[in-house]
């Protein structure tokens with residue numbers, strides 16, 4: 001099943017169309033009821049717990065007041081309602097104000113002296129137009145220090161639902177442990193700062209019929225998007241069935257990078273794996289003797305899927321190898337130094353665009369160099385940056401980081417796996433090796449990128465679940481974990497086809 005992500009403009013459109021066919025206020029009734037149920041689940045069995053409800057001036061505040069009215073029957077509810085000095089509340093918010101006012105909830109301007117058992121964040125949702133300031137900012141500052149669960153309504157106040165950026169210069173947002181988001185899921189909850197601030201995300205469609213939803217802006221990447229490429233191995237398979245991968249890089253002093261990529265390719269099922277060194281490198285890898293070490297200069301680039309860039313350096317030999325690789329018809333994964341060489345060379349850019357058949361895997365700095373912009377601009381709208389990379393270089397673009405964005409043509413996906421254990425040197429080399437391995441096994445570019453990124457993150461998640469990381473997780477531990485995750489996926493999804 002697909003997991004769509006909608007822009008704020010799309011959510012507004014869906015809300016308008018749905019509301020036109022319903023009694024006024026029904027959608028807020030449903031949002032308030034669903035959020036109150038979610039809050040009750042977080043509180044667990046019992047009654048009389050202290051719940052702090054922060055309600056803003058708009059409809060997000062209306063949702064929060066509905067939650068307050070529902071919860072007040074069982075819990076000790078305190079409401080801080082920031083009314084703002086803008087327009088009058090909407091019909092549904094005015095009704096929510098009345099309902100909460102008629103309940104046993106206590107309204108106050110001051111935070112309670114003791115930390116509550118649960119905070120409901122209904123300050124701002126998709127109507128946030130500027131950074132938090134004044135009292136709103138003070139409240140967020142304080143609740144961000146609490147240790148109790150924080151349930152954000154629709155999205156954490158202060159976050160941009162489209163981009164996952166904290167609105168601001170010098171902005172602030174609620175750090176929620178849970179977010180219940182209404183009508184449809186939003187990209188900003190899953191990329192950039194979104195994963196940090198949104199916590200666990202639950203989506204409530206408010207019973208709006210699917211035919212009122214437009215095509216999604218993006219999809220959250222799950223194995224359903226690449227399951228059709230997962231295949232059990234036929235009994236009669238041989239190593240030639242699973243393709244050749246060559247990791248091309250490893251300038252003097254950087255031999256570890258291609259070795260990590262090569263191990264990742266091997267452990268995720270490539271038939272034969274080469275490490276092709278730009279400068280004279282090791283004769284063999286004593287830890288992984290299955291990897292065949294070669295000098296890139298003499299390697300026939302037409303015989304393997306090529307992963308270009310890990311530890312490649314910037315020497316004339318590196319450029320020569322890159323040019324030769326571009327002249328081959330082999331599928332390419334382009335990473336690290338290869339991306340920097342391309343960023344510096346209009347000629348390489350033109351050749352890449354003309355040849356196609358490539359996955360680019362930049363981190364935000366590499367993406368900024370390729371696009372001729374700064375990292376903050378790339379990060380301010382990661383979906384747009386990935387889309388632009390894909391269009392400009394005629395490739396599948398993988399913009400790495402928390403909530404990696406994968407883009408090609410009109411398609412955009414946001415990855416749902418991974419954790420900060422991956423923030424350590426060499427994990428990018430492993431990702432490039434996995435993508436190369438899947439390509440070599442016959443996966444199309446788009447699926448190899450989606451699957452490679454998902455698997456890489458899931459491998460890190462598996463290690464963390466087993467107590468290996470996030471602190472101290474090493475890139476070299478990922479390939480074995482990726483192997484386990486891939487075999488599990490194949491058992492779950494694959495039908496034997498050979």
Ligand SMILES: NC(=O)C1=CN([C@@H]2O[C@H](COP(=O)(O)OP(=O)(O)OC[C@H]3O[C@@H](n4cnc5c(N)ncnc54)[C@H](OP(=O)(O)O)[C@@H]3O)[C@@H](O)[C@H]2O)[C@@H](O)CC1
Pocket residue numbers: 015019027028031032056057058059060061063084086087092123124125126127128129130131132133136153154155182
């Ligand atoms: N309608 C429905 O049926 C449904 C609606 N739903 C809910 O509605 C939410 C959207 O509601 P919304 O459009 O009212 O926007 P919301 O996020 O409450 O904020 C707008 C208010 O904040 C103000 N403001 C903005 N920025 C500010 C700042 N930095 N600092 C201070 N003030 C600031 C702005 O006033 P301004 O000063 O800009 O005029 C305005 O008053 C959505 O996220 C979902 O939760 C769901 O229940 C589904 C059904």
Ligand SMILES: Nc1ncnc2c1ncn2[C@@H]1O[C@H](COP(=O)(O)OP(=O)(O)O)[C@@H](O)[C@H]1O
Pocket residue numbers: 336363400401402403404417418419420421422423424425426427428429430431456
């Ligand atoms: N905080 C994080 N959460 C999730 N994934 C992360 C995080 N930090 C880094 N990663 C992932 O780790 C990898 C790092 O790649 P890269 O920066 O190229 O590292 P290197 O060049 O050292 O191998 C990417 O796949 C990236 O998406």
Ligand SMILES: [K+]
Pocket residue numbers: 060121122123124125152153154155156157
């Ligand atoms: K909110």
